[in-house]
Amino acid sequence: MIRLPGVQYPWRFRLVLVVLAVLVAAIAWRIVDLQVVDRDFLQSHGDARSLRHIPIPAHRGLITDRNGEPLAVSTPVMTLWANPKELLPAAGRIPELAALLGLEPRALVQRIEQNARREFIYLMRGLTPEQGQAVLEYRIPGVYGVEEFRRFYPAGEVTAHVVGFTDIDDKGREGVELAFDEWLAGVPGKRQVLKDRRGKLIKDIQVTQNAKSGKALALSIDLRLQYLAHRELRNALQEFGAKAGSLVMLDVKSGEVLAMVNQPTYNPNNRRNLNPQAMRNRAMIDVFEPGSTVKPFSIAAALGTGRWKPESTVDTHPGSLRIGRYTIRDVSRGGVLDLTQILMKSSNVGISKIAFDIGAEPIYAVMQQAGLGQDTGLGFPGERVGNLPNHRKWPQAETATLAYGYGLSVTAVQLAHAYAVLANEGKNVPLSMVRQDRLPQPVQVMDAAVAKQVLQMLQAVVEEPGGGGARAKVPGYHVGGKSGTARKAAVGSKGYVDKAYRSFFAGVGPMDNPRIATVVMIDEPSNGAYYGGLVSAPVFGKVMAGALRLMNIAPDNLPAEAQPQKLAQVNGGRF
Structure with a gap:
């Protein structure tokens, strides 16, 4: 007479059922825990993959002489950057982009190909807002712009050694700009935006922190x-x-x-061919x-x-x-x-x-x-x-x-x-x-x-x-x-x-x-x-x-x- 395994060993069958039931219950409880009890965890990680805080540039403080004449002012500029992963599929438009930026097409293509695995490279910094917006209007895939400020010195070489200058990131590097950098530097703000997984802007939600401008500084110089x-x-x-x-x-x-x-x-204002001795x-x-x-x-x-x-x-x-x-x-x-x-x-x-x-x-x-x-x-x-x-x-x-x-x-x-x-x-x-x-x-x-x-x-x-x-x-x-x-x-x-x-x-x-x-x-x-x-x-x-x-x-x-x-x-x- 032949006996079935489940009948021969009934306790084993019951044990398997109990284990499966426990696993199902644990999974169900975990789902409930994540979705109802501890939902902040998944929500925060989801937001991290969609919600972003992008900086709002701060206006650097004005430097004047003793009578209020401007010696250093901040002017708005635009920086253009690219995502090579998005730009390379549209390689046919790179010559068009090079023409807009005044660059040599072959050199731009080579540069983008060398950074093909990256998601960020600078294209050009310090453009006027009008120049930057004119490029963005062509809607070339993978090309984006960000607003910044650039320092301008109305008196030029006359006050260069006293006032100094800032670097491309608007940080003081010489003179008063360096000595009073903390006083002059503003505090960037934050803007909350919604982006997809590729980093494209979907929605501008709100300003979470307003930018705080730097403090003005009146020098003793006449x-x-x-x-x-x-x-x-x-x-x-x-x-x-x-x-x-x-x-x-x-x-x-x-x-x-x-x-x-x-x-x-x-x-x-123009330090391309600067002799360090002159500084x-x-x-x-x-x-x-x-x-x-x-x-x-x-x-x-x-x-x-x-x-x-x-x-x-x-x-x-x-x-x-x-x-x-x-x-x-x-x-x-x-x-x-x-x-x-x-x-x-x-x-x-x-x-x-x-x-x-x-x-x-x-x-x-x-x-x-x-x-x-x-x-x-x-x-x-x-x-x-x-x-x-x-x-x-x-x-x-x-x-x-x-x-x-x-x-x-x-x-x-x-x-x-x-x-x-x-x-x-x-x-x-x-x-x-x-x-x-x-x-x-x-x-x-x-x-x-x-x-x-x-x-x-x-x-x-x-x-x-x-x-x-x-x-x-x-x-x-x-x-x-x-x-x-x-x-x-x-x-x-x-x-x-x-x-x-x-x-x-x-x-x-x-x-x-x-x-x-x-x-x-x-x-x-x-x-x-x-x-x-x-x-x-x-x-x-x-x-x-x-x-x-x-x-x-x-x-x-x-x-x-x-x-x-x-x-x-x-x-x-x-x-």
Whole structure:
């Protein structure tokens, strides 16, 4: 008799039925759980494959000069991109696309084929919205557009070193654009859209987060003075065949940078053939030995000790001074000179003998407190501090060279800041690249009487015969300053480059109530002249003359009959 397996082993059959029933129940429960109880999981994953958040570009903050003139603005542009997986099936339209974009068809085809496995490549960036929309209207498969912003600089090369520029992604890369990137950069918004699995836009649903524009920034720069300084510095370089140059102009009372220009410069709106050397903001990055322009601070140190008076004299005969292996020489013949005449004649021998008498420590202290070799606090990218040497025991040679401007290194901004301290009656005001709505609190770092005495000497350097600064005179105004000429130190070796000089002029004006401090540095003039009084002083005079008039500062050196017609200062001297 034959028995069926199910009848022979009934418990096995029942076990299989129970297992199948449990599996069916588990599957049913999972379906119910996903569709009813825990449906957010599937919904979120479904939305992730259909709902998208695309960024809404944010408007970068406007940069202006102190008077509201735009220096950097953001303009809307369109970027065209392609999905090669969609574009290759319509390869017959690639030549049409190339013609619209002004590209070579074969090169475009090759580029798309090389990226055939990718779903995104840039076609062209920075198009005007009209240009981009004109391409999109041809409805070429796989070609899309996205709105962006591009930075434009109305003043071009005139403000390039100060303002800097942004990269193609609108991130700050140089100058103020980099230093204040977080302030200027906006916060992109978000737009919720519905796309299919190929990424095509099906529906624009809603804006989930509005774009937040960047904050505006008003610089301390006066664009009128910037144009003036740019023109005169460029003309001087052309006239004297110089390699490079810098000019810095400061407001003595507020510490604001009114103008800062460099040559060579560049156009930030077109950087295709940019020379990296032209991008350097030399006024803040290049350091140099300031030469005779620091002699007024050595004189201030001597007056500050009380051992010396303006009428004190030094015998500089025979115009040279031997110190060990070194010989200090004067350009002019030696003689008995008072302190004013030492500055007028720019006597290295005279200033060295004064330094030997008072020691290097007072000179070092005055230079340090005036900001030489110190951080300016501007926070400018790449700014260098320079070097103000300090020895535990000062040898004679180092004492002398410090006094007449060798052995230390400074920037043009630091030198202008130091002269601003002199002009501000010995008060040190923090420098600012941003417009100040109220005057900062100054710090008294030099005796006011000493500062005034040195200013009178600097006025004599410009106005008295034989002072060496005659070419810096400004019609209608009393100004003061000091020229300087320094040999260029060799790079990578000791000593100096043969027949290579830097020419300087640093000064302030007007002398009855100093408002502006200006420094001019011209690197390697080659057309004959190279002394600061011949090369840099005329630039100072022209720029100072224009600046005083543009700022409506009252003349202080008019003929007696013209005094009643003096212009009134605006807002108590502020502008």
